[in-house]
Amino acid sequence: MTALRRIGTSLAAPALAVVVALVITTLVILAIGQNPMTALQVLLDFGDTPAQQTQAIVVILNRAVPLFLAGLAVSVAFRMGLFNIGVEGQYRMATVVAAGVGAAVVLPAPLHILLIMVVAMAVGAIWAGIVAVLKVTRGVSEVISSIMLNFIALGTASWLLTGPLRGSEEGAAIITTTDIPESGRFPALNGLFDAIGLAQPRGQLFGFLIVAVVVGIVISVLLKRTRFGFDLRATGLSPSAATASGIDARAMVVKTMLISGAVAGLIGLPDLLGRTYHFGTEFTAGLGFLGIAVALLGRNSPLGIAFAALLFAFLDRAAVPLQFADIPASVVTIIQGTIVLSVVIANEIARQVSRRRAEHGTGQASAPAPDDGATGTGPAGTRIDARQEAGA
Amino acid sequence: MTKAAALLLAGGLALSACASDEEGSSGSGSNGGGEGDLKVGVAYDTGGRGDKSFNDSAIAGVEAAVEALGGDVKEDIQELSPNDDGSDRGELLTQLAENGFNPVIAVGFAYGDIIGDIAADYPETQFAIVDTSVEEMGVDNLTGLIFAEEEGSFLAGVAAASKSATGHIGFVGGQESPLIGKFEAGYKAGAEAVKPGIIVDVKYLSPAGDPSGFGDSEGGKVAAQGMYQAGADIVFHAAGGSGEGVFEAAVEAGQRAIGVDSDQYLSATSPEQQAVIMTSMLKRVDNAVESYITDFSEGDLQGGTDILSDLETGGIDLSTSGGFIDDIQSVIDDWRQQIVDGEVEVPTTP
Numbered sequence A: 001m002t003a004l005r006r007i008g009t010s011l012a013a014p015a016l017a018v019v020v021a022l023v024i025t026t027l028v029i030l031a032i033g034q035n036p037m038t039a040l041q042v043l044l045d046f047g048d049t050p051a052q053q054t055q056a057i058v059v060i061l062n063r064a065v066p067l068f069l070a071g072l073a074v075s076v077a078f079r080m081g082l083f084n085i086g087v088e089g090q091y092r093m094a095t096v097v098a099a100g101v102g103a104a105v106v107l108p109a110p111l112h113i114l115l116i117m118v119v120a121m122a123v124g125a126i127w128a129g130i131v132a133v134l135k136v137t138r139g140v141s142e143v144i145s146s147i148m149l150n151f152i153a154l155g156t157a158s159w160l161l162t163g164p165l166r167g168s169e170e171g172a173a174i175i176t177t178t179d180i181p182e183s184g185r186f187p188a189l190n191g192l193f194d195a196i197g198l199a200q201p202r203g204q205l206f207g208f209l210i211v212a213v214v215v216g217i218v219i220s221v222l223l224k225r226t227r228f229g230f231d232l233r234a235t236g237l238s239p240s241a242a243t244a245s246g247i248d249a250r251a252m253v254v255k256t257m258l259i260s261g262a263v264a265g266l267i268g269l270p271d272l273l274g275r276t277y278h279f280g281t282e283f284t285a286g287l288g289f290l291g292i293a294v295a296l297l298g299r300n301s302p303l304g305i306a307f308a309a310l311l312f313a314f315l316d317r318a319a320v321p322l323q324f325a326d327i328p329a330s331v332v333t334i335i336q337g338t339i340v341l342s343v344v345i346a347n348e349i350a351r352q353v354s355r356r357r358a359e360h361g362t363g364q365a366s367a368p369a370p371d372d373g374a375t376g377t378g379p380a381g382t383r384i385d386a387r388q389e390a391g392a
Numbered sequence B: 001m002t003k004a005a006a007l008l009l010a011g012g013l014a015l016s017a018c019a020s021d022e023e024g025s026s027g028s029g030s031n032g033g034g035e036g037d038l039k040v041g042v043a044y045d046t047g048g049r050g051d052k053s054f055n056d057s058a059i060a061g062v063e064a065a066v067e068a069l070g071g072d073v074k075e076d077i078q079e080l081s082p083n084d085d086g087s088d089r090g091e092l093l094t095q096l097a098e099n100g101f102n103p104v105i106a107v108g109f110a111y112g113d114i115i116g117d118i119a120a121d122y123p124e125t126q127f128a129i130v131d132t133s134v135e136e137m138g139v140d141n142l143t144g145l146i147f148a149e150e151e152g153s154f155l156a157g158v159a160a161a162s163k164s165a166t167g168h169i170g171f172v173g174g175q176e177s178p179l180i181g182k183f184e185a186g187y188k189a190g191a192e193a194v195k196p197g198i199i200v201d202v203k204y205l206s207p208a209g210d211p212s213g214f215g216d217s218e219g220g221k222v223a224a225q226g227m228y229q230a231g232a233d234i235v236f237h238a239a240g241g242s243g244e245g246v247f248e249a250a251v252e253a254g255q256r257a258i259g260v261d262s263d264q265y266l267s268a269t270s271p272e273q274q275a276v277i278m279t280s281m282l283k284r285v286d287n288a289v290e291s292y293i294t295d296f297s298e299g300d301l302q303g304g305t306d307i308l309s310d311l312e313t314g315g316i317d318l319s320t321s322g323g324f325i326d327d328i329q330s331v332i333d334d335w336r337q338q339i340v341d342g343e344v345e346v347p348t349t350p
Helices: A003-029 A034-045 A050-079 A088-103 A107-139 A142-162 A191-195 A207-224 A227-237 A239-244 A249-265 A269-276 A288-298 A302-317 A319-324 A330-360 A382-390 B001-020 B054-067 B089-098 B109-121 B149-163 B178-194 B217-229 B240-253 B270-278 B285-297 B326-340
Strands: B038-042 B075-082 B104-105 B127-130 B140-149 B168-175 B199-206 B233-240 B257-259 B277-283 B306-309 B317-318
Touching: A003 A034, A003 A330, A034 A319, A034 B178, A050 A088, A050 A207, A050 A227, A050 A249, A050 A288, A088 A107, A088 A142, A088 A249, A088 A288, A088 B104, A088 B270, A088 B306, A107 A142, A107 B178, A142 B089, A207 A227, A207 A269, A207 A302, A227 A239, A227 A249, A227 A269, A227 A302, A239 A269, A288 A302, A288 A330, A302 A319, A302 A330, A302 B038, A319 A330, A319 A382, A319 B089, A319 B168, B038 B054, B038 B089, B054 B075, B054 B285, B075 B149, B089 B104, B089 B109, B104 B285, B109 B127, B109 B140, B109 B168, B127 B285, B140 B285, B149 B178, B149 B257, B149 B277, B149 B317, B149 B326, B168 B178, B168 B217, B168 B240, B178 B199, B178 B233, B178 B326, B199 B217, B217 B233, B233 B240, B233 B277, B240 B257, B270 B277
Parallel strands: B038 B075, B038 B104, B104 B127, B127 B140, B140 B306, B168 B199, B168 B233, B233 B257, B257 B277
Antiparallel strands: B277 B317
């Protein structure tokens, strides 16, 4: 009964949010004089031929992989009440250095890829570690320092790209690093389509999808099934209580930021190892910020973030076909923005409802204690999730 | 505190969604490419239609060509804008080709590292890319529409140096990149040619890899203010939308500025700004695109080659609207002739 109700509450909020977002989007589309049903059709229409349909799936998955990693990186810090806005800079630094190292060495394939991944994670972790060190030694808010470090990362990455790591010839319009040799490229997963009897798409499915799934599982286990994860969530709920119970909060800040940064370091790799094979001035930027939205939507649980990333990617895919149907692609951005906004609000409402229920209800002894209502240090969702799991 | 920041961010996301690319795409969703029908696909640079610059110039050329060839501007052109991070650029080009649009025109060098592969996948479709040389790509159905920006910038430098009373001028570039480097190189060379030893302040608004410098009006204003305060009396900008800020700074300082790409005297937002826009370095993307489409429909495309617009073809020029540089026209024409004749070699890198 309690479990059912709990699941109901946790699903109600996102569902409500999606409905609200759809209503708002419908109004927006009506306001610009287009037909909302056309937009809906486009969203759900993956193409006429089997190859087009699998291609649509590839586009969605390829977009979802970096979004998932970005959301995951943000959520690890969120769980502890740390707001890591620096994911953007962390992955940018990580990608440029990994691209440089990957192009400079030649190793047998698995080792080469592994080296690139380790370098990327290390650089991401170091960049995030600066934030942690500033926080624990000087008390600098991680929000401020990570935003500032984003600018420094942008400039540094640009200097590395145009200076020491430049691979493109003088005068080329796009500046890039040297291409990573064959052995450092992540094989595509297109064999999968043959294996399950689907048509071959025209594009390549990122093999990095597997890495993303593994990282998701590792983070999930780490957070839920280890002492470290318990400490992390406990510190996120109440730093003072955690300290009182013997958790070294300062060490936790450093460890959490290192993990968050290491995951952030992977964000650029699906593209780097699966498509472009170099970092350049046109390398996809902004994923770190999207990751914040994805983490919020996924309520900081790895599974939720996976769904959130897929939802964002699903909406992103429609950007091109929508324009063919005379509907501006910004409709997609509007849907995404309103969904995230509604989720934040819906979470808040759901929490208040469950609190009232607890105050007036009976037989609540076995149920987890509802939130005391005070606004926590973590973003919406963090407290509910952590509390429910702690109570479970 | 953190929650407030999160809300703020989410709100910002929704807001920016409303603000970003309000493009009015036109054309039919049905498969085009019937026999003899001209169906032009246009893939914009980030920013899309309505940027009062590059993208608008390109689509003006497309529309002029389609009209001249008896097509319907609404039905026969399909415009697509990439998403904000540009990660779906490849999809734009492939879907245009798959839906039978021919030719497909990519506006901006950002398409440069993907268009070669895509053009090779669709050999029946003609592709063109603005601002990127394609001759080394070895793809027969791809044409590069390139410009000798350094030549026009050289003349802008000549005009600035001739008109400067202080012997001190400035240059504001959008993003640090090889493309904008051509503007800087030409401008400096032109100024130096007229007035050896002239001081040229140079400022880029964003580093390589960060295109924000093309839409940062405030940054452009601050950069130009700094130059005017340091004694510069003419500032040339190659910074897209940030140029608006440069003009504002010129109005406040009572000094002059030089526009870029289109005749910005004509598109100026106020009479005060018109009064300070001494001239503009014209880069006629519209003409280049128009003649490309005309060549395509007449079957005159070579393919695999670049079409260069420069001072000789008139695709690059210096505007004279407002009459501010009429008195030095003979000097400018003299340099123009020397460049066209090859007597003056204009550098392309600063």
